[in-house]
Amino acid sequence: xxxLKESGPGILQPSHTLSLTCSFSGxxxxxxxxxxSWIRQPSGKGLEWLASIxxxxxxxxxxxxxxxxxxxxxxxxxxxxxxxxxxxxxDTATYYCAHTGLGAGISFDYWGQGVMVTVSS
Amino acid sequence: DTVLxxxxxxxxxxxxxVSISCRASEGVNSYMHWYQQKPGQQPKLLIYKxxxxxxxxPARFSGSGSGTDFTLTIDPVEAxxxxxxxxxxxxxxxxxxxxxxxxxxx
Numbered sequence: 001x002x003x004l005k006e007s008g009p010g011i012l013q014p015s016h017t018l019s020l021t022c023s024f025s026g027x028x029x030x031x032x033x034x035x036x037s038w039i040r041q042p043s044g045k046g047l048e049w050l051a052s053i054x055x056x057x058x059x060x061x062x063x064x065x066x067x068x069x070x071x072x073x074x075x076x077x078x079x080x081x082x083x084x085x086x087x088x089x090x091d092t093a094t095y096y097c098a099h100t101g102l103g104a105g106i107s108f109d110y111w112g113q114g115v116m117v118t119v120s121s
Numbered sequence: 122d123t124v125l126x127x128x129x130x131x132x133x134x135x136x137x138x139v140s141i142s143c144r145a146s147e148g149v150n151s152y153m154h155w156y157q158q159k160p161g162q163q164p165k166l167l168i169y170k171x172x173x174x175x176x177x178x179p180a181r182f183s184g185s186g187s188g189t190d191f192t193l194t195i196d197p198v199e200a201x202x203x204x205x206x207x208x209x210x211x212x213x214x215x216x217x218x219x220x221x222x223x224x225x226x227x
Binding site: 046047048049062063064096105107108109110111112113114 | 164
């Protein structure tokens with residue numbers, strides 16, 4: 001059974017760095033074809049893919065956020081991480097992590113419950 | 122970026138058949154996926170790679186299409202299907218989502 005859970009600061013100030021953790025079970029990020037992706041959703045709006053990290057360490061970021069994103073993993077502890085630098089109010093959203101697998105056509109087949117992040121001074 | 126266009130809203134009666142469309146601005150092969158999101162919940166995968174039913178999803182849901190035009194069909198619609206439905210492509214970088222179609226039941 002695959003489960004994922006996001007954790008983060010809840011609220012942070014503009015220009016600061018957002019650090020999020022995705023703790024998961026039911027799969028290993030050292031297994032071929034496994035990946036974890038980050039997606040966000042401002043309240044009442046649509047979904048935006050941010051970044052993905054794969055079993056082999058390869059990472060892919062959405063160019064719309066330029067170089068503000070860093071995604072990493074701790075395979076031993078079944079965790080993935082997302083850092084977003086220089087946040088502003090436009091980064092206020094619910095952030096999700098999701099399992100991404102080659103076997104499911106590179107879709108997001110399991111999602112965490114999401115963590116709400118508010119950027120405010 | 123690949124833009125995915127969905128109708129904003131649909132209203133149907135329980136027991137009817139409904140088709141939700143998604144049109145891509147460029148070809149995405151068969152790498153189109155569909156998600157259901159209910160208020161206050163995370164999205165749930167329904168269909169992957171255009172026509173494959175995700176695990177545990179009722180057979181009332183089906184998907185079709187390739188290239189630039191895709192359809193999610195629910196037949197028959199049940200009251201519990203009230204939700205927003207999103208399409209998403211993973212063929213072109215960056216991966217993108219449609220704006221969502223809100224399905225309401227009459």
